[in-house]
Amino acid sequence: MIRVNDVQKHFGALHVLRGITFEVQKGEAIVIIGPSGSGKSTLLRCINLLVEPDSGQVFIDGVQVNRHGIRHEWVRQQVGMVFQSFNLFTHLTAIDNVTLGLTRVKGMTHDKAVEKARELLARVGLAAKENSYPAELSGGQQQRVAIARALAMDPKAMLFDEPTSALDPEYIREVLDVMTALAREGMTMIVVTHEMGFASNVASRILFMDAGKIVEEGSAEQIFHRPKEERTRSFVSKILR
Amino acid sequence: MVVAGLLMAFVILPAIFNFSLLSTQFWQIYTRFYITGLFGTFFYVALTLPLSVVLGFLMGWARVSRIRIFRWPASLYVNIFRGLPPLILVIFASLFGTSLIPQPILDRFFAGFRRGDIAVGIAAIAIAMHSSAYQAEIFRAGFQSVPKGQVEAAQALGLRSWQGMRHVILPQTFRLSLPPLGNEFAVLIKDTSILAGIAGTELVAKSRDLLGVLSASGLPIVWIFAVWTVVAITYLVLTYSVTRGLRLLERKFHTPGLEAISL
Numbered sequence: 001m002i003r004v005n006d007v008q009k010h011f012g013a014l015h016v017l018r019g020i021t022f023e024v025q026k027g028e029a030i031v032i033i034g035p036s037g038s039g040k041s042t043l044l045r046c047i048n049l050l051v052e053p054d055s056g057q058v059f060i061d062g063v064q065v066n067r068h069g070i071r072h073e074w075v076r077q078q079v080g081m082v083f084q085s086f087n088l089f090t091h092l093t094a095i096d097n098v099t100l101g102l103t104r105v106k107g108m109t110h111d112k113a114v115e116k117a118r119e120l121l122a123r124v125g126l127a128a129k130e131n132s133y134p135a136e137l138s139g140g141q142q143q144r145v146a147i148a149r150a151l152a153m154d155p156k157a158m159l160f161d162e163p164t165s166a167l168d169p170e171y172i173r174e175v176l177d178v179m180t181a182l183a184r185e186g187m188t189m190i191v192v193t194h195e196m197g198f199a200s201n202v203a204s205r206i207l208f209m210d211a212g213k214i215v216e217e218g219s220a221e222q223i224f225h226r227p228k229e230e231r232t233r234s235f236v237s238k239i240l241r
Numbered sequence: 242m243v244v245a246g247l248l249m250a251f252v253i254l255p256a257i258f259n260f261s262l263l264s265t266q267f268w269q270i271y272t273r274f275y276i277t278g279l280f281g282t283f284f285y286v287a288l289t290l291p292l293s294v295v296l297g298f299l300m301g302w303a304r305v306s307r308i309r310i311f312r313w314p315a316s317l318y319v320n321i322f323r324g325l326p327p328l329i330l331v332i333f334a335s336l337f338g339t340s341l342i343p344q345p346i347l348d349r350f351f352a353g354f355r356r357g358d359i360a361v362g363i364a365a366i367a368i369a370m371h372s373s374a375y376q377a378e379i380f381r382a383g384f385q386s387v388p389k390g391q392v393e394a395a396q397a398l399g400l401r402s403w404q405g406m407r408h409v410i411l412p413q414t415f416r417l418s419l420p421p422l423g424n425e426f427a428v429l430i431k432d433t434s435i436l437a438g439i440a441g442t443e444l445v446a447k448s449r450d451l452l453g454v455l456s457a458s459g460l461p462i463v464w465i466f467a468v469w470t471v472v473a474i475t476y477l478v479l480t481y482s483v484t485r486g487l488r489l490l491e492r493k494f495h496t497p498g499l500e501a502i503s504l
């Protein structure tokens with residue numbers, strides 16, 4: 001479903017991605033872990049072209065997306081993205097956050113969009129909150145609206161960039177539950193997270209990134225308990241503590 | 242505040258300076274001057290206010306543009322027009338204004354106007370530009386206070402960049418800018434009085450005209466106090482209505498989490 005081949009990215013003199021290659025099958029959920037600054041966010045952003053790779057290829061459903069002449073808007077409809085800081089539109093209610101893409105990108109009528117948005121809000125457990133503004137919602141509720149907003153575009157895959165790390169501990173569970181359900185329903189997912197429980201339960205593979213490279217790849221059991229690489233071992237021992 | 246103002250205008254000042262705002266003879270003579278003056282002030286506000294908003298918005302936008310050749314002229318503009326007193330701008334505009342417009346254009350489009358009127362028009366535009374420099378800063382702050390993450394979220398949904406501008410940035414900029422814009426509009430209304438200095442036909446100039454008539458025709462000299470008290474009340478009512486109107490708009494568009502920026 002998603003194939004990344006030898007992707008390189010520099011920010012000025014900073015070499016952030018140093019030849020990343022991996023593949024995610026349809027219906028598979030993978031987790032990426034790694035220290036701060038290792039390039040995890042940049043990698044996710046290369047997939048929906050929020051960041052343009054310097055070289056290498058990104059394929060979504062067999063189509064190379066980082067080539068000349070492709071419409072970025074089209075690529076971004078193929079993969080949904082959920083951010084660490086939610087990034088809901090402050091001036092719009094929960095339901096309007098979800099309908100914006102439906103009416104403006106998909107060209108749906110307002111009534112149809114509202115109907116679909118209601119279904120999605122119900123799916124993330126927020127049917128009662130459709131008229132609340134982001135400032136009136138808890139962090140966990142905001143993040144669930146953000147997930148509904150991304151799902152509204154019927155993406156082929158979803159990218160999650162540390163979706164729970166800005167949340168107070170009591171709200172982490174509800175967001176992970178929504179993501180787990182999504183994975184069980186067969187959504188293709190790439191999740192940057194340090195939530196070990198989620199990774200063990202949901203991810204078919206874990207990628208460990210460090211300094212712009214994928215250092216090690218394996219099952220949760222292998223990465224967390226029997227890492228081959230010294231760097232993986234030392235990182236995992238820090239987050240397992 | 243309203244009570245204190247009325248007390249001042251109708252009781253305290255009249256008692257001290259021995260005039261009355263209720264004198265029919267006074268109004269018989271002043272009304273004509275007052276109405277022409279007030280219409281003049283409305284005219285200049287109607288000319289400068291929309292112009293200043295449009296210019297201010299464009300300059301504010303240019304100042305946050307990713308394109309450098311938009312940014313630096315806008316910041317030059319803001320610094321010049323904010324840095325000069327409006328009176329100086331008006332003097333310059335009326336001195337050099339008409340000579341900036343080529344004669345053929347004057348002949349063609351402004352044939353019916355006297356040169357003096359054109360100069361006042363240009364001076365009014367200079368006042369609008371002065372105000373637009375402040376408004377540019379208001380809009381710039383409005384643009385900058387929309388978190389970048391929301392623009393990215395809009396992109397990630399597949400919105401085009403103009404759609405992100407239209408549906409995500411502008412509505413928030415608008416709400417955040419309303420209160421400081423209200424203050425700026427009040428300043429602009431007051432600043433149109435500077436046009437009196439170059440014989441613009443507005444409230445202050447027309448009131449001064451009456452005072453010229455006064456000494457020549459032996460009318461009571463204490464009317465001076467009455468005239469300027471009426472002028473003062475008029476400006477207070479105008480500026481208060483504008484800030485009040487904007488306050489109502491602000492309440493109508495109130496959104497939790499989008500409280501006003503203060504400059």
Ligand SMILES: Nc1ncnc2c1ncn2[C@@H]1O[C@H](COP(=O)(O)OP(=O)(O)OP(=O)(O)O)[C@@H](O)[C@H]1O
Pocket residue numbers: 011014016034035036037038039040041042043
């Ligand atoms: N737009 C940018 N311009 C310049 N440098 C950037 C940009 N985005 C990221 N970087 C730099 O690239 C490096 C990798 O950043 P990235 O955000 O991908 O790391 P990360 O693994 O997601 O880290 P974290 O766990 O802190 O989120 C960092 O050094 C960061 O400062």
Ligand SMILES: [Mg+2]
Pocket residue numbers: 040041042161162
């Ligand atoms: Mg990151």
